[in-house]
Amino acid sequence: MTTTTPKPDRSQPIWAPDPDQARASTLADFSSFADERFAAGVRNPLDYTGLWTWSTEHIADFWEAVWTFFGIHSHTPYTSALTEETMPGAQWFSGSTVNYAEYALTNEHTDSPALICIQEDGRETTVTWTELRSRVAALAVTLRQHNVTKGDRVVGYLPPGQHAVIGFLAAASIGAIWSQCAQDFAATAVIDRFGQLEPTVLVAADGYSYNGRHYDRRDELATIRRGLPTVGHTIVVDHHTPDAFAGEEYTDVIRWNEAVDFDAVPNFTPVPFDHPLWVLFSSGTTGLPKGIVHSHGGVLLSLLSLLGLHMDLRTGDRLFWYTSTNWMMWNVVVSSLLTGATAVIYDGSPTFPDAGTLWRIADTHDVTFLGTSPGHLQACERAALVPKDNFDLSSLRTIGSTGSTLPAASYHWVHDNVGAHIQLSSTTGGTDAVTAFACSAPTTPVWPGELSARGLGIAMEAWDGNGHPLIGEVGELVITKPVPSMPVFFWNDPDGQRYHDAYFAHYPGVWRHGDWVAITTDGSVVMNGRSDSTLNRHGVRLGSSEIYQAVEKLPQIVESLIVGVDESEGSYWMPLFVVLADGIELDDNLVTEIRTIIRTQASPRHVPDEVIAVRSLPHTRTGKKIEVPLKRILQGAARDDVLSIDSIDDAAAVDQFVTLGNARRSALATPTTL
The missing domain is CATH 3.30.300.30 (ANL, C-terminal domain)
Known part of the structure; x- marks a missing residue:
C-alpha cells in the first residue's frame, strides 16, 4: 500500500506551544542535559527534530541519558547501556538490578494523593503516597507468607481502582509477575489467558458496576478458580457481597482487608533489568492469546520517557485516562506514579449518567492531563456537549487520544468546545511495546489529523513492500532499532519462534507493527488503519x-x-x-x-x-x-x-x-x- 497522502489540514496548526511554557518543560530541561552530558549537539532545547534525530541515531546514548536524567538506581553496576542494536535480542543495561515498584514508591511524597479512585455511583477513595506504600508493603508480606517468590505469577480479575494498582505493585516489589483481566471478560476467556501462566495467587473482586447496573461476578470467579488448579490462594475484594465467601470450599480465600490492613515496611527485591514485570495478552486472533512479557527496566525507561518527557507529567500533575484493566493504557496510568503525578482512576461507563462524566471528573479533581478515545470525543460532539461552558477546565493542559485514528474534525471540536489553550495529543503505540511510537511533545505544534511527532528513541519509519522508507506516502509502520520496552519474550515460546513471527518475519531484523502510516516531510505522522486482522475497538485489541x-x-x-x-x-x-x-x-x-x-x-x-x-x-x-x-x-x-x-x-x-x-x-x- 503506497499511495500519496495529502496532509489533512495544513492551513494553520490547531495548537502551538507557548515558547515560555515550552522552555519550562521537562523535555526542554532534558534536551539541555543531553547536550551538556552526552554531546547531543542540540543547542536549542526547543529543537525537537534535532533531539529526535540524535535519539534515534545514538539510541544507547539517548536511553542512558534518560536513565541518568531520571535518577534510576541500580543495586549493581551495569557494563553498557546497549550491547548490540539487534532485534529481537537487544541487551539493555547488562549487569544492572532494579525494581519498578521501588522507583515508583521511593520518593519524598507523604500525605498528598497518589491515587484518586472514583466509582460510577459517586463514591470516591483517595489513597495518599504514605497509604499506598503501606498497603503495597503489607500485601507483599501477605504474598510472601503464602510462598510467592520471584518469578511466580500473581493474577488479577479486577475492575480499575486501588486494588489492581496495589496488587500489581506488591507483586512487582517481590519480583513476582503480574497479569490481569477486566471483569467483563467471561470465565473461559480469563482461563484461556491465566491458565497459560500457572498462577500461584489470584486477586479478584466479587463484582463491578457499569452503565448504572451492578454485575455480580461470583459465579464467574468460581469457574475461574476451578479452571486454575495452580492457584493456592485467592485474595477477594468483597465489597458488594461481604458474606459470600464463607464455608469449607473457601478456606483458601483471604479477605482484602486482612491482606493489607497492617503495618509493614517496604522491602523491594532487586531484579535484573530484563526480569519480567507483567504479562499483557494479545487479542487471540489466531488461537490462544499470546502472553507478551515486558521487563522491569524496559518499562521503567520507556514510560519515564513517554510520561515524563512527552506528556510532561511531574509532581503535582493529575493524569486521568479512561481505561479498563484489559487495556495497556491502564499500565500507562499506573506508571504515572513514576513521575510523582497523581493517577485518577474511574470505574464505570464514560457516558453514564450522561456524556459529561469524564469532563465532570476532570473539573472536580483538577485534572491536568485527560486521556480518552476518538469514540468518546465523537460521542460528546454528537451530544452537542460544550465542556468549556459546563465545566471548569482551567487546570486541564492536555487531552490525549488513542485507540483508533482521530479524525481532523475532532481536533477542531476540541479546540472550539474544550479550549483553544489545550494541547491535543493523538497517540499510537500498542500492547506489544507498552509505549507510544508517535505522539506529541511540549515543544511541537499540533496539526489537525496528525500525530505531532515520532517518539524520542523510536526509530519509526514507513516502508514499502521492498523495505524502502517512504516520505509522504502510506507504508508499513516499522521500527528499525530496538526499544527497551519491546517484549523480552512471549510466554510459552521457548525457541522464540512465535515472537519472531509476530514482528520480524516480514522484514528480517526490523519490527513490523501492523499499521499503515505516512510520515510527513516535517516528521509528523498520519495514521491509515491496521494492516493486519487484529480487531482494535477503541484501543482494546480483541x-x-x-x-x-x-x-x-x-x-x-x-x-x-x-x-x-x-x-x-x-x-x-x-x-x-x-x-x-x-x-x-x-x-x-x-x-x-x-x-x-x-x-x-x-x-x-x-x-x-x-x-x-x-x-x-x-x-x-x-x-x-x-x-x-x-x-x-x-x-x-x-x-x-x-x-x-x-x-x-x-x-x-x-x-x-x-x-x-x-x-x-x-x-x-x-x-x-x-
Whole structure:
C-alpha cells in the first residue's frame, strides 16, 4: 500500500506551544542535559527534530541519558547501556538490578494523593503516597507468607481502582509477575489467558458496576478458580457481597482487608533489568492469546520517557485516562506514579449518567492531563456537549487520544468546545511495546489529523513492500532499532519462534507493527488503519477467534467472519458476517441470540456493531479465512489489489464484499436531511 497522502489540514496548526511554557518543560530541561552530558549537539532545547534525530541515531546514548536524567538506581553496576542494536535480542543495561515498584514508591511524597479512585455511583477513595506504600508493603508480606517468590505469577480479575494498582505493585516489589483481566471478560476467556501462566495467587473482586447496573461476578470467579488448579490462594475484594465467601470450599480465600490492613515496611527485591514485570495478552486472533512479557527496566525507561518527557507529567500533575484493566493504557496510568503525578482512576461507563462524566471528573479533581478515545470525543460532539461552558477546565493542559485514528474534525471540536489553550495529543503505540511510537511533545505544534511527532528513541519509519522508507506516502509502520520496552519474550515460546513471527518475519531484523502510516516531510505522522486482522475497538485489541468460538456453537450458524473497518470519517465499524444453515433466516431473535452468546462467552466489547448474512465466505486454498483482504475491500481497496482470485476458493463470495463495501461508503457519503 503506497499511495500519496495529502496532509489533512495544513492551513494553520490547531495548537502551538507557548515558547515560555515550552522552555519550562521537562523535555526542554532534558534536551539541555543531553547536550551538556552526552554531546547531543542540540543547542536549542526547543529543537525537537534535532533531539529526535540524535535519539534515534545514538539510541544507547539517548536511553542512558534518560536513565541518568531520571535518577534510576541500580543495586549493581551495569557494563553498557546497549550491547548490540539487534532485534529481537537487544541487551539493555547488562549487569544492572532494579525494581519498578521501588522507583515508583521511593520518593519524598507523604500525605498528598497518589491515587484518586472514583466509582460510577459517586463514591470516591483517595489513597495518599504514605497509604499506598503501606498497603503495597503489607500485601507483599501477605504474598510472601503464602510462598510467592520471584518469578511466580500473581493474577488479577479486577475492575480499575486501588486494588489492581496495589496488587500489581506488591507483586512487582517481590519480583513476582503480574497479569490481569477486566471483569467483563467471561470465565473461559480469563482461563484461556491465566491458565497459560500457572498462577500461584489470584486477586479478584466479587463484582463491578457499569452503565448504572451492578454485575455480580461470583459465579464467574468460581469457574475461574476451578479452571486454575495452580492457584493456592485467592485474595477477594468483597465489597458488594461481604458474606459470600464463607464455608469449607473457601478456606483458601483471604479477605482484602486482612491482606493489607497492617503495618509493614517496604522491602523491594532487586531484579535484573530484563526480569519480567507483567504479562499483557494479545487479542487471540489466531488461537490462544499470546502472553507478551515486558521487563522491569524496559518499562521503567520507556514510560519515564513517554510520561515524563512527552506528556510532561511531574509532581503535582493529575493524569486521568479512561481505561479498563484489559487495556495497556491502564499500565500507562499506573506508571504515572513514576513521575510523582497523581493517577485518577474511574470505574464505570464514560457516558453514564450522561456524556459529561469524564469532563465532570476532570473539573472536580483538577485534572491536568485527560486521556480518552476518538469514540468518546465523537460521542460528546454528537451530544452537542460544550465542556468549556459546563465545566471548569482551567487546570486541564492536555487531552490525549488513542485507540483508533482521530479524525481532523475532532481536533477542531476540541479546540472550539474544550479550549483553544489545550494541547491535543493523538497517540499510537500498542500492547506489544507498552509505549507510544508517535505522539506529541511540549515543544511541537499540533496539526489537525496528525500525530505531532515520532517518539524520542523510536526509530519509526514507513516502508514499502521492498523495505524502502517512504516520505509522504502510506507504508508499513516499522521500527528499525530496538526499544527497551519491546517484549523480552512471549510466554510459552521457548525457541522464540512465535515472537519472531509476530514482528520480524516480514522484514528480517526490523519490527513490523501492523499499521499503515505516512510520515510527513516535517516528521509528523498520519495514521491509515491496521494492516493486519487484529480487531482494535477503541484501543482494546480483541480476538476474532473468541467470537468465532462463541458464534459457531449456534446450530443456525455455519460459519462466521468479523472484521474491524476504519472508515473515512474516523469511525470504527465492526460487522459480523454469518453464513446461515439451510432454512434459517437472520431475524431479530437470531441477532439477539448471536449478540448474547458473544457477550456471555467473550465480553461485551466483542459484540459486533452489525450482523450481516452472506451466501458464503471466501477462503484460501488451504481453508483459511481471508480477514485482511476483506477488511481492505470494505475500506475501499480494489479487489485485485489485495488478493489473487486464483488463490481463493470462491471468487463470487469476494464480490459480495465489494458490493457491501460500495453500498456502505455510498450511504456514509450521502448527507442526512433533517
